[in-house]
Amino acid sequence: MKNILIINATYRRGGNSEALALQFKKGAEEACNAVNLISLREIDLKFCIGCLSCQKTGKCVLKDSMNELLPVVRNADVIVLATPVYYYSMSGQLKTFLDRLNPLYGQDNKFKEFYLLATAADTEKSAMDGTVKGVQGFIDCFEGVKLSGVVCGVGADAIGTVQNSAAFAEAYEMGKSVQ
Ligand SMILES: Cc1cc2nc3c(=O)[nH]c(=O)nc-3n(C[C@H](O)[C@H](O)[C@H](O)COP(=O)(O)O)c2cc1C
Numbered sequence: 001m002k003n004i005l006i007i008n009a010t011y012r013r014g015g016n017s018e019a020l021a022l023q024f025k026k027g028a029e030e031a032c033n034a035v036n037l038i039s040l041r042e043i044d045l046k047f048c049i050g051c052l053s054c055q056k057t058g059k060c061v062l063k064d065s066m067n068e069l070l071p072v073v074r075n076a077d078v079i080v081l082a083t084p085v086y087y088y089s090m091s092g093q094l095k096t097f098l099d100r101l102n103p104l105y106g107q108d109n110k111f112k113e114f115y116l117l118a119t120a121a122d123t124e125k126s127a128m129d130g131t132v133k134g135v136q137g138f139i140d141c142f143e144g145v146k147l148s149g150v151v152c153g154v155g156a157d158a159i160g161t162v163q164n165s166a167a168f169a170e171a172y173e174m175g176k177s178v179q
Helices: 016-030 064-076 092-099 123-140 166-177
Strands: 003-008 035-041 078-086 113-119 146-153
Touching: 003 016, 003 166, 016 035, 016 078, 016 146, 016 166, 035 064, 064 092, 078 092, 078 123, 092 123, 113 123, 113 166, 123 146
Parallel strands: 003 035, 003 078, 078 113, 113 146
Antiparallel strands: none
């Protein structure tokens, strides 16, 4: 049994990446994991101001939801990032969240695995390249941590369209495979 944290980065309620996040959650819970899903639209998330004081103190000078969330991220075994593709990159909301994890850089964190669930209107899988590269670049900054799986929900634009793609079942199966 693993302690899984899913970060739902779309602000669009019922959106495509959220649908993949819920599918992953369903599969992971059926495999008896403990799953915590956090939607970024429901938290107070400020931009990193780049002061780097977190590298001396391990704490962030900003006061918002990240003060409570950092220990939750740090103690998860597995972290799942679900995001829409915005201009061939991850959404700004997800990027802001990852920037705010800087206090965990160089720390002895529990997480060892990440998964990425991304959706885009474009029908080519290459539409995900910028998003995967950005997420992989973040993960590579943490020793011994890997990107274990990526679901590419391409051709998903209007709400409900990802449900008709192979990615919908893939997200469920990926969640179920975590043990
Ligand atoms: C600001 C913005 C930028 C977008 N940029 C892209 C893009 O570069 N490539 C693409 O294929 N789709 C793009 N899209 C479409 C979304 O990626 C797509 O609709 C996705 O499924 C939305 O996920 P969500 O429903 O979880 O928010 C963009 C949408 C928005 C709102």
